[in-house]
Amino acid sequence: MQLLIEELDGDVTKVILDGRMDITGAQNVDLKMNVIAGSKKYVVIDAQKLAFLGSMGLRTIVTVARTVKSRGGKIAMFGANQDVEKVLKMSGVNTLLPIVQDFQSAIALMQ
Amino acid sequence: MTANCAVQTSKDQLIVPSDLDKLTQVLPWVERMACAHAIPAHTQFAMNLCLEEILSNIIRYGYSNEPGHSITVRYSTISKDDFLLVIEDHAPPFNPLTEPLLPIEETLEGKREGGLGIRLFRSFAGNAKYESMPGGNRLSIRFLGTYPAPGEPIA
Numbered sequence: 001m002q003l004l005i006e007e008l009d010g011d012v013t014k015v016i017l018d019g020r021m022d023i024t025g026a027q028n029v030d031l032k033m034n035v036i037a038g039s040k041k042y043v044v045i046d047a048q049k050l051a052f053l054g055s056m057g058l059r060t061i062v063t064v065a066r067t068v069k070s071r072g073g074k075i076a077m078f079g080a081n082q083d084v085e086k087v088l089k090m091s092g093v094n095t096l097l098p099i100v101q102d103f104q105s106a107i108a109l110m111q
Numbered sequence: 112m113t114a115n116c117a118v119q120t121s122k123d124q125l126i127v128p129s130d131l132d133k134l135t136q137v138l139p140w141v142e143r144m145a146c147a148h149a150i151p152a153h154t155q156f157a158m159n160l161c162l163e164e165i166l167s168n169i170i171r172y173g174y175s176n177e178p179g180h181s182i183t184v185r186y187s188t189i190s191k192d193d194f195l196l197v198i199e200d201h202a203p204p205f206n207p208l209t210e211p212l213l214p215i216e217e218t219l220e221g222k223r224e225g226g227l228g229i230r231l232f233r234s235f236a237g238n239a240k241y242e243s244m245p246g247g248n249r250l251s252i253r254f255l256g257t258y259p260a261p262g263e264p265i266a
Contacts, residue, residue: 090234
């Protein structure tokens with residue numbers, strides 16, 4: 001599981017999740033995700049390369065979303081495959097952060 | 112998800128020790144089953160998800176993270192597009208099919224721990240049956256290989 005960060009215009013941070021966010025994968029990115037949650041205001045999560053998402057990974061995403069929003073920021077996710085999207089919807093996480101199809105839609109939510 | 116079909120096996124049983132770090136065995140085993148039995152990608156995802164949530168639950172709560180226990184997972188094909196996983200443990204009785212789910216808002220707001228994994232398991236397990244066994248539990252999960260076409264809504 002890899003996590004890459006790109007700083008974009010408008011104080012937006014793109015977080016690219018690449019791999020499997022299972023128990024091991026979530027542990028691998030937890031620290032980086034917490035740093036992002038505590039320091040970035042506008043966060044777009046790129047889930048195009050996210051192959052798997054389990055409950056441990058969900059907890060990491062929920063924590064980031066809650067922290068960013070509590071600091072007055074905004075967060076959205078885009079590009080999730082059909083299975084990952086089902087996980088997000090069944091868990092109700094889509095009520096915490098918008099899940100959209102593409103990058104442009106996610107950026108539009110940062111305005 | 113691309114299965115690694117280079118390694119074939121006829122062993123349709125996996126024994127997992129009561130150690131969360133050993134759950135890394137599950138993915139390659141499911142991939143081998145997928146190669147050997149032509150399991151579709153969406154079904155593999157559902158199998159991996161259910162196994163991760165159920166096995167981690169057994170290790171954490173059933174075995175209280177104590178080493179020295181094990182969980183047995185067996186795979187079998189019922190028919191084309193109909194696959195079965197049977198999970199057996201020696202933990203105290205626990206039925207994940209009837210366990211009350213926490214309100215989703217409480218789970219997400221972090222007010223109470225737990226419940227998310229069981230909720231996901233129930234969403235992805237096509238058809239499951241629980242049996243309390245002498246000295247343990249048996250959970251049988253059937254997965255149907257059919258899945259909505261791209262663009263169709265999923266439940």
